[in-house]
Amino acid sequence: MKYQTLIKQIFIVGKSKWFLYFLRGKIFSFSSFEIVTNLKRTVPNLDYIIDVGANSGQFSKVASFHFPNAIMHVFEPLPNLYPKIEKMFKGKENITTHNLALGNESGTIKFNQNEFGHISSVLNISTDNVHYPKGNGLSQIDVEIKTLDSLSLFDEMEKGTSLLKLDVQGYELEVLKGGEKTLNNLDYILIEANLEQLYVNQPTFTQVNNYLNSKGFELSDMLDFNLGAKNKYIEIDLLYKKVQG
Incomplete structure (x- = not known):
């Protein structure tokens, strides 16, 4: 384990109730626990949650604990990770899982499946990226992709x-x-906003922020961070709030 990751986990344990939940048999990932706990402080109640890029379901697991009545849709395209999510939420009538990717098209798309699932992406890892492990069993697979709008998940979300x-x-x-x-x-x-060019053709933070601003969302809070090589901040989890219709 990289020492910067260990430092971060000690920080989370020290400032949160993660250890108390652990003693009660609630096993949550450090990062997801930090994100959702901070989210809960800012947004005490959520009725609808869409989790895109669920990985092994870490975020959704904590979210379903803190927001037990929320209707959730959970998306993960990787065939080796999706069964874990499906099993995790089996029998949960308010949670629906989807084995597909989301984007700006419908059909199939080439997806870079990495041994480290959390860095898998439609995009290729940049050759200048010094923060991710090298030589890690990479394969390219075809996955189904749809647009969020085509699914009409929550027509009732305004309620x-x-x-x-x-x-x-x-x-x-x-x-x-x-x-x-x-x-x-x-x-x-x-x-999750990238502060460095981790992937080829990855939009900058400024581009993503400007797009969200143009749709009426403004930055509200920072919920978590990820450290890379030499303890450099490479990713931050940001919360945006709708401020106009």
């Missing part, structure tokens, strides 16, 4: 408080462009 969470490794802007109608009904967007 409650809604959140879109995006963690799609540099592909966030494409997901947003494919969900412009859905954005009209959203109250919050939680997005």
Whole structure:
């Protein structure tokens, strides 16, 4: 384990109730616990949650604990990770899982499946990226892709408080462009913003921020961060709030 990751985990344990939940048999990932706990302080109630880029379901697991009555849709395209999510939420009538990617098109798309699932992406890892492990079993697979708008998930979202969470490794802007109608009904967007060019053709933070501003969302809070080589901040989890219709 990299020492900067250990430092971060000690920090989370020290400032949160993670250890108390651990003692009670609630096993949550450090990062997801930090994100959702901070989210809960800012947004005490959520009725609708869309989790795009769920990985192994870490975020959704904590979200379903803190927001047990929320209707959730959970998306993960990787065939080796999706069964874990499906099993995790089996029998949960308010949670629906989807084995597909989201973007600005419908059909199939080439997806870079990495041994480290959390850095898998439609985009290729940049050759200048010094923060991710090298030589890690990479393969390219075909996955189904749809637009958020084509799914019409929550036509009733205006009746409650809604959140879109995006963690799609540099592909966030494409997901947003494919969900412009859905954005009209959203109250919050939680997005993992990249501070460095980690992927080829990855939009900059400024581009993503400007797009969200143009859709009526403004930065509300920072919920978490990820450290890279030499303790450099490379990713931050940001919460945006709808401020205009």
